Amino acid sequence: MREFDGVMHGLLILGALNWGLAVLNANLITALFGTGMITSLLYGLIGLAGVYALIKLR
Template sequence: MKWFDNIALTLVIVGALNWLLVGVFRFDLVAYLFGNLSMLSRIIYTLVGLCGLYLISLFGRIRGFSEN
């Protein structure tokens, strides 16, 4: 499952960088590359959001590692 954690983390980092670009430069990289709310960009936004929700479980796993 470590490979899935790495993919999820990578997608969340890409999403965070996209939000940084939106906040600082008003530039949405995903919309620029794949079209403004096209089906592909909506899939990417959905995957980033789902990975973010999945990574919430990381808090519990980190706490479990520190207790050992």
């Protein structure tokens, strides 16, 4: 479970960096992975990581 939490935290950090760079009109995820299914999957995983973090706060 500890490894899973680490992956979730990594996804949250990636999402936070991406939101921070949005102020500069930059998109880290599309810069790294382009625009395609992998990018969409990554956005979905970041969203799930956020939900998981909210559940763990309880």
